[in-house]
Structure formats: C-alpha cells, structure tokens
Amino acid sequence: MRDNDSTQFDRLPETGADREVEGRPSRKAVVEWWTDRFGVEPSIFDGYTFWEKGAGRVWALPANPDPPIPVEALGLNVLRTRQEHWKPTTAGVQRFCQEATRNVVELDREKAERFLAGEDQDLDWEGDWGYLVAAHDIAGGVEPIGVGLFTYGSLQSMVPKGRRREF
C-alpha cells in the first residue's frame, strides 16, 4: 500500500479489493454512500470517475483521464472522507441532491434565510442524526441550500463563510 500524494489527483479504485493507497475509499463506497444517505439514484453518477488529491477530499469528474493528474482542481469537490462520518460539501449537495428523497429537511422562508446566514437553530426532526440536506421550496420545486449537521435537537449550518448571505 502507498500513501496518498497530496500534490496530484489520483483516481479512486473501483472497489475496496482494488485499493492501492492506504485509507482511500472506493468508487463503489462513494456511490453507495450518496444513494444510502440521500436516496438519490446511482445512475446520476454514470460516466463519473472520482478522484483524491488532498487526503480525504473526493472530487467527481465526468471523464476518465489517465492518472495521475497534477492540476489545481479536477471536477467538483463533493465529499470529505477518511473520518468517522463522511461529510458532503455544499457544492456536492447543490449539484447532486436536487432529487434527494432521504435526510432532506425542508425549511420555511425564515429558517432558510437563517440557515443561509450561517446560524444554528432548533429543529423538530424525527429522522437520523448527522449530515442532512437543508432545502427550501422555491420557484416550483424543493432546492438544496447546503449541508446541515443535526444533533441534540439543533441544526448547525455548514454553509462556508464565503457563501453565507444575509438578505
């Protein structure tokens, strides 16, 4: 087993049995995580390869170049792995959770604005603890805003500082 090289992008192995880099998740595990956690169709990742540069950061790319790829960014950073609870990114849920059916909390207008401003808030939620998709109803559909962490009756906004807004 090699260690991760954080200076270049390397492709995730298809399955755990193909693993050559210590601790690296497989493509299969990544797709299963999204489908299990948020109930999205696995077909939304058809044609996508997944890549790691910085340890644990997983990027999705709709192409399959020959690794390694020594560039600044390759595709969209969708997930943080190599920790007990894998954490989706804001961009990841905005891009891939428009059709999510599980662990989606729909916020009313006032709560959605507070979430976007980065505030934590009390939440009446009977579902799983952990990372949820925070969404709201806008222009005829439910749209993901970002990632919230639900624990002990509270929803913590994971919206990064640079993407927070106060209307």
Place this chain on the structure above:
Amino acid sequence: MEALRRYESIIDDFEAFLDACERPLPTVVRVNGITGSVERAVEAFEADGVAVTRRDWSDRVLEVDTEKPGNTWPYVHGWVHGQEEVSAIPACVLDPQPGDAVWDTCAAPGSKATQLADLMDDTGLLVANDDNLGRLSALRGNADRLGVTCAAVTNADARRFDPSVVDVEQFDRVLVDAPCTCEGTIRKNLDALDEASPSASRNLARLQADILRRAVELTREGGTVVYSTCTFAPEENEAVVDGVLGEFDALSVEPYDIALDHDDGLTEWDGESYDESLANAKRFYPHQNDTGGFFAAKLTL
C-alpha cells in the same frame, strides 16, 4: 475619454459612442443550465420583487432590476452568474459540444469558462487555465457555486501550456480571451483608460499573439479557436489575428451569426492592411446594444 479619440475614423455616430461610454451598464446575469433554468430563475427573481427583462439574442441573458444580483436566492443556488452581456458572446461563438475537449487559455475569474461548461452540458473535459494563482481562486469559487464538474483547473503560462498534464493531445475547441487594455470595460471600470495607449496595445500584442499561436498548435484539424478581447484597439485585435493567420496555412477566419448589432472587423488601420477575411470578425460597440465593448474572431483549422 481622450484615449478613445483615435477611433473616430472607424466608429459611426462617434458622439453616441462617447455618450454610451459615459453611462453605467445595466445589471445583467447569465442563467446557468447546469443547476438551474431560465423559467425558475425568472420566477424566483420576480417572487422577490426583482423585475427581469429578456434579451432577444440569447434566452440565457437576463437584465435584472437590482444592484446586488449576488445577494439573491437564484445566485445562492448557482442558477445565475453576474456577467456582462458582451462577455457572453465568445462562448456562444466557440459553440462547444457535449463531450468535447476544450481549453480556456486565460480563464480567470471564470465567467466564460463556466458558460463553456454549461454549453458542454457539463460533460467532456474543459481545461480552465490561468497564470494568476490569485485570480484562479475566484475561478474555482465560481465553478463550485455553479456546480461545474467537467473542469480541470490549471495554473500555467498559456504560451508554454503542456496538455499532457490533463492527458490530452489536442483540443476540439479553444477560447483565447486574451489579456488586453480593457478599453471596452470603461462603463464599469472608470479608470480603464488610464493605461490605454497605442504603445500599451503594441506591447500586449506580442503576448496575445504568443497565446493565440499556442492555442492553434494545440487545436485538432477541423477544430475551432475563438480569439476575443474587451478592447477597441485594432493593434490587439485584427492585427494579432492577422499575424498568426499568416503562420498557419490551414487557418482561416470564418463568418458567424449573432443577433446583436455590430461592425465588421477591420481590414486596414493606421496604414496597415489585414487579410480580407478579418471582415468576418465582429466589433461590438457600447452604443449599438447598450453593452460594454468587445471583439471576437472565429478561426477554424
């Protein structure tokens, strides 16, 4: 505005041109089809009391009645990107197709690159390059917010770009939106003309030609290169294209259609004459469509 006086001989209704250059620009956004749609963006803006005006030449370009389009839900969702109207021209002219390999040589801060990704249906491979690491972070932020997955971001000097870093030999299409004197941005950058002069243009022209030359070298036979700038200076526009045109037998300047008022590219300027095909390029002046100024030439191999 003194720096613009030298264009009086090539611009019809020169006083209207100068008047337009003194007026602020309308606020315009481009709709991003990767995560959004025109219908939902319009509905969300109007629900928040922001009036929207469509544009005839592109259904993706909307004028919005707000000073801060970045502080709206459509922006937060990545459904729209604040982008000046003429800045949306070159990606339309390049017309990338789903699955293409595309290179954007000078891509930061990413308005045109993210538009290219959208036109590719976010498939294939878009190589978004810039030599300025600071500006690359703005590009990465925009690509992230707009949900672009098909881009590889590189930090290299375009004149010496090595496509093997992204496992590509040649590209189907390349956009050279070259660094320039930016005279055409005078309506939003009031100091845009401070550094503009014929000698500044001639200095930049060498860099512009070097980038365009590398773009042509890395484009496959039958592929397309678009060369664009946001300046009026012929030294940075027709003269650059004319010089590189003479270096490649297979290269030609092709006509293209776009439903905006424009002038044809110049075939002579300041005692120099250019290849007749430069008339196929287009110049967009501020008074013609109430926009910034722009130049775009479509080249094929």
